[in-house]
Amino acid sequence: MIVEREDRIRLTESEKRAQRNRSIAIGVVLVALVVIFYLVTVAKMAS
C-alpha cells in the first residue's frame, strides 16, 4: 500500500542550524571563487 506521509528523518533544531550555516558558507565560498578567478583574468589581461 502506498500512502503519503512525512519524511522519516526529522532534523533537530541544532542540525537544521548547522546545515543552514554550512550551506551559507559554501555559497559565500563559491561566490568568492568566482570573484577571485574574474580578478585573476582581468589582472592577467592588464599586466
Added chain:
Amino acid sequence: MTLVDAQAPIAPREAISLSEPRDFIELLKPRVMSLVILTAVTGLVVAPVHMHPMLAAISILAIAIGAGAAGALNMWYDADIDAMMTRTARRPVPTGRVTGETALAFGLALSLLSVCLLGLASNWFAAGFLAFTIFFYAVIYTIGLKRFTPQNIVIGGAAGAFPPMVGYAAATGGLSVESTILFLIIFLWTPPHFWALALFKLRDYGSAGVPMLPNVAGERATRIQIFAYSLVLAPIGVAPFLFGYAGPAYGVVSTLLGLNFLRHAFVVLKMADGDEKMIPAKKLFGFSILYLFGLFAMLLVDAAITMTIGG
C-alpha cells in the same frame, strides 16, 4: 512530504552532521596559516621582481589555502594521536564534529584549488613548489616521519620553511640565495621551538606514542640540542642584513632578537633535571614565536622603507 511504502521497515536514523563552518576553519590551522602568510609575503616582497598587486595578493591567498589544506590533511591522518593529547584533543576530527573522510576530502579539494590558483595567478613553478610543500607536510612529515623518528621535527620543519621560497618563486619564477636564507631561518627555528614545547608536553607526546626527542633521548639531550640549534639560528637570523638585502635597522633588531633567543635557550640548558614546571621551556616557546614574527615583520618594514626611499 514523500510517497513511501508504509510497510517498509524504518531504517535507523543516520547521523546528521553538526559541523559548523568554524570547524572547517579550525581544520586549516589558522595560527599556522597566519605565520605562513607573513613569511610568504616576505618572500614575495624581498624578490627583485614586482608583481601586479592583485596577482600578488591572490598568490598569497593561494599559498595560505595550500597551508590550510596541508593542516586539514594532517588533522585527518593524526586524529587518533590528537585524541590522546590535551593540546589537540578538542580538534574537530577527534571530537567527531567533522568526520575523517570529510577532513580528507576537504584537504584534497583545497590542495588542488590552491595549486591551480597559484599557477594561474603567478607561474607553474611556484604552483609545483606549493604542491611539493603540501606533499612534504602531509605525506613525508605526517605519515612518514612523525610517528617513527625523533628527528621528525628537524626534517619535517622544511615543510614550514618552504612558504617564503614559494612566495619568492611566485614573483620571480625561481629560487635564489635570498629565499634560501629565509628558508634556513625557519628551518633552524623549528627544532628549538617544537622541542621547547615537547619538553613541557612530554607526557602528552609520550602517551600518544609520538617519538619526540625528550621522550627518546631524554630531557638533557634535548636541552643541549635546543641550545646547539639556537647557536646556529642566531647568526642566520642576521644573514639578510649581512648579505645586503635588509638594512641596518633589520641588522640591529635581528641581532637583539637573536641574543635574547640565545639567552632563553641558555636558561633552558641550565634547567634542573626533572623540573616539573618547565618555566624556562615555556618562556622559550613563547619567545620563539615572537622571534620569528619579529624577524619577518622587520624584513617587511625594511622592504617598505627601501621601496619608499627608492620611490
